[in-house]
Amino acid sequence: MAVIENLKPRGYVIQAVIAAIFVVFIVRLFYLQVIDDTYKQIADDRGIRKEQVDPDRGQIFDRNGKLIVYNEPSYKLMVVPSQVKDIDTIRFCEIIGVDKEYFEKKMKEAKNFSRVRESVFLSQISAEDFGRIEEYLYEFKGFYTAITPVRRYTYPAAGHLLGYIAEVDSNDIKKSDGYYRNADMIGKTGVEKSYEKLLRGKKGYHNIVIDRFGRAVGPLNNGSEDVEPVAGKNLTLTIDIELQYYAEQLMAGKRGALVAIEPSTGEILALVSSPTYDPNMLSGSARNKNFAKLALNKENPLNNRALSGYYPPGSTFKPVMAALGMQQGSLTSTTGYSCPHGYVMSGHTVDCHNHPYPANVELGIGHSCNAYFCYAFRYFIEDHSNPAEGMRDFKAKLALWGIGTRTGIDLPNERNGNVPSPEDYDKIYGKGRWKASNCVTLGIGQDRLILTPLQSANSMATIANGGYFYSPHVLKFADGEDSLMNAFTIRKETGISDSIFKYVRHGMAGAVNFGTAKVAHIDSIQVCGKTGTAENPHGKSHSWFSCFAPEVNPKIAVAIIVENGGWGATYAAPIASLVVEKYMNDSISAKRKPLEERMMKSVLILDREVVPPIQNNSNQDTTKQVQAALLPKEQ
Amino acid sequence: MREKKSIMENVDQPLLWLYLSLMVIGLLNVFAVSFSDDVKFFDLSLPHGKQFLWMGISLVVGFSILTFESSFFTKFAMVLYGVTIAVLIVTFVVAVDINGARSWLQVGSFQFQPAEFGKTTTALMLAKFLSIINGQPRSFKNKLLSYLIIGVPMGIIVLQSDVGSALVYASLVLVVYREGFPVYEVLFVLAIGLCFVFALIFGVDPVAVVLTFIIWLYIVFNSFKLVRKEKIKGIVFLVIFSAGVFFFLIGGEVLGMDTHIAAAVMLIAMIAALINVRKVRFFQMNIPVVLFAILMVFVMFGVETITTDILEDYQVQRIETLLGMSDDADAEYNVTQSKMTIGSGGVFGKGYLQGTLTQSEQVPEQSTDFIFCTIGEEWGFFGTFIFLVIYLLFILRVIFIAERQRSPFSRVYAYCVASFFFLQIMINVGMTIGLIPVIGIPLPFISYGGSSVLAFSIMIFIMLRLDADRLFILR
């Protein structure tokens, strides 16, 4: 009992503390409600509503200052559920062009959001539909119209590279630290995603005075407390939209990818994944329908093969192998290996075609001799203390080329490719129970070697530069954001000197002049190139060509793969050389016009309805044409 | 039948009436939020209809609790507590994310927050434990167990990202204070809280500097006696101690040193100084220095961890908003709208169901966390004053009931109830009038939400049942 007696005063202390807090609250309320009259002016049947004002999304230009992406107004129908009364649902649905389920679903969503605030009922209405709807809208209380911008594209090209914007999902909202709200738009892929923060700008807020039914009366204090939106930054990209569009036309009707890089800067000149789509298809009212169509198409046109397509590089890897061998010293410029129609091993033979004796590394590249590079690889590995060590070194040196690792391009969804590690072979053959001869075909770009088209193009840029590259990138300039470019000005070294690359370049020039890539020869430009054929277990081989031009002071490096294109010289080399010629000379010589026409018209995809070849150059018409061809039922 | 009648006679009538009036106020205000000219009062699909249903359920459950034996609660306190911990863990694992917290459990179509019901069972467990050790010396082990009883559910709830509910559990320090735990312990817990808030307001470093300065002044003033008695030892002590402090104060700025390292060096110097004089018996400086060291470690290393790892981004943002540190329009918006709605009520309010800002949905989550705005707008200062007085009377009545118990179990339980209600209303009303950061917890009996009303009703009726047996000693 004594203890309890002692502690009684503590009970009073607690009561005093509680009472004190209540007194503080009452004093504060007295101040808020009686003394302070900041809010009294709006107390009479009025309120303020904070309305979000969306900034204009940044426009996008190409390297020559041509406008590629801009905004166009689009029309929305809004609803305030509490104001909707005695509506003739059937007539309303007819006029608006929706069905009853849609009507009920949207009304339910709107009520759940708020009974007295606006919700979007129907978005991205075409101008003509909008005109018709506005005419009848007076019949339907509670519905209003609103205008918002949509993305438009001046060329029906570069869909993968530019990406698209769409409404945020719950994940986007969660990750944005409170920036995004329902129905905001966000870049989902491509440049729109990479540079979302620059492009989106900063939202503004307007304080709107409203009456007791939530209807807007006018701005608060003449808008003096409003926060105006800040428009998004305009971006200038490194791509040449004409070249991009030209390359897409050449690739039309074929499955594959093409990447063109300016070697001296790492700037992407064109980045094509085929089959592609007109970016206008994924903007505006048609997006949902078109997206489903594209997503379900078995040719998978939404996949960006240039960054994520996995292909064995085949013979296009030989120039890289030559450089690695000479760097190691296991190969010299004057090494020759005899080729008895292939590289003969105890078990089987790696076949080669018929060609003169490759007396040195230049001839090895020029004639694309398989045996030569099997030897080059074998001696590279055997130059190390054991095969595992050699393989580790092989992998590490390729990583410096951006092979087997990401190149660091400023676009989402780039993949690593693959360079095998010693452990991969330990798994097959047992630890330490394998040697170079178990994997010599790595030297000719087979076995477990996988490159993305971007990595292949980047390796060409590296050879063109003589041993270094800048991370490939698509952003050339954004006002006031110079620091963004820092990552792209770091010279990434392979550790191989230019004196070695001299032979490689010369060998590649030989391949075009007298070897396997003669079709890529352009009279006015010395192209250095290498064809390749990636074996495809599922069908006809994939056709590769990697090149750069001119030999001295190169301006462009290109890698291209045409799936099921057969020999590299069949489709890949002609298309790449046309892209080079177009970029260097701005036009195609008369002599090569038939080649151009043949490439544009050739079709390797059976499902022609989906991705037709693009025929002419005029922008808007083509856009419509493509859309018409793509969407026969809608138009 | 006879027994039941006698229980009803012993139930505390004033508290019962206060409880019922709060329920009525709550229902009227939830109705006011969903009101518009086409809304009927009896519409079970709308919030007020559901609330009405839940209040009915709560009363049925509540009055059936009165038929229980009081001993049921003492006997099963531990079991109920164990079940609570288990359910809290399960919730953390299986719960879906609602508003950034994983604290809701779904049973069929009914969603509830186990943390709400856990308040009652934690209170029962604490009551049980403190009544067992009542009159015994407060050993370190007993005190630690008491803090653990509070801390374990609190910790799990923090993991669920439901910081609001966890704070309510923290209010139980009031109870252990009342039960005779040393004042400095309770003050220390409060000091941690204050340091946390100040560190958020002013940043970590200024708080550390001020703390350091305070301990230094304390030590210097207390050293005079020591210096007089043992000159050399005293001076060495002062020099080492002051050097540590000096090093910390200039380390960051002048030497460009990481303040964490500077703080560590200072603490080591202080401990070295204390070891030097440990044999001088009357010199009582150990405890303040140790407390200081703990506070410093918390401030220097804990606050950042809490703000970055434990508090959700939106909560940090809301705290910062309140302190005028954030320019995020959205978080500020809630507080501004809330103050505006209350302020627009004026002296006598706009009249019931005439709340224009309420009805145009100016305040987010107005039927739940921001229900106080409706009272403020429609009833004015007159209404909020009366309302707060009713609530204060309610809490004081609970404390009055607590103090008249003969059994420590009932007393502790009733104090827990008072603490919970106090903290809920403090946080909830405090945030709507802009005195406390926006932390989403309901105003008991007033906010819309079935599981909250039911849980608080159960809590109250258990207390009423225990109070009906106030003349007995429960174990």
Ligand SMILES: [Zn+2]
């Ligand atoms: Zn050969």
